[in-house]
Amino acid sequence: MGAGTMELTEQNFEATLQKGGILIIDFWAEWCGPCRAFAPVFEAAARKHADITFAKVDTEAQPGLAQAFEVQAIPTLAVFRDGIMLGRNAGALPGAALEGVIEQVRGLDMAKVKAEVEAQKGQSGSGA
Numbered sequence: 001m002g003a004g005t006m007e008l009t010e011q012n013f014e015a016t017l018q019k020g021g022i023l024i025i026d027f028w029a030e031w032c033g034p035c036r037a038f039a040p041v042f043e044a045a046a047r048k049h050a051d052i053t054f055a056k057v058d059t060e061a062q063p064g065l066a067q068a069f070e071v072q073a074i075p076t077l078a079v080f081r082d083g084i085m086l087g088r089n090a091g092a093l094p095g096a097a098l099e100g101v102i103e104q105v106r107g108l109d110m111a112k113v114k115a116e117v118e119a120q121k122g123q124s125g126s127g128a
Contacts, residue, residue: 020083038092
């Protein structure tokens with residue numbers, strides 16, 4: 001059985017991101033019905049994929065993090081690999097869709113992704 005989910009705060013966010021690997025963050029709040037419905041789906045995925053960090057951000061307790069990610073609607077999922085944000089998804093995902101996201105992220109060629117990120121940083125607007 002995997003470790004399940006961890007609580008992400010402004011204090012441990014950087015360290016968690018620096019660990020590398022795959023990180024999936026669930027932005028949620030206690031009063032949000034869809035968030036509560038999604039929680040068991042997220043927990044089940046966390047137990048199934050012990051090599052991935054599944055983290056939850058309570059947007060009420062951590063407004064700074066929610067703001068940093070421009071979270072407009074909850075639940076919102078943010079997906080990282082090796083410290084690079086690959087995407088954000090607003091709305092609760094069914095289990096199968098979450099598995100699909102995980103498979104996609106696992107299958108990425110990170111050397112290629114990093115090269116693209118570097119290229120974007122290096123040349124804003126110069127035609128390559």
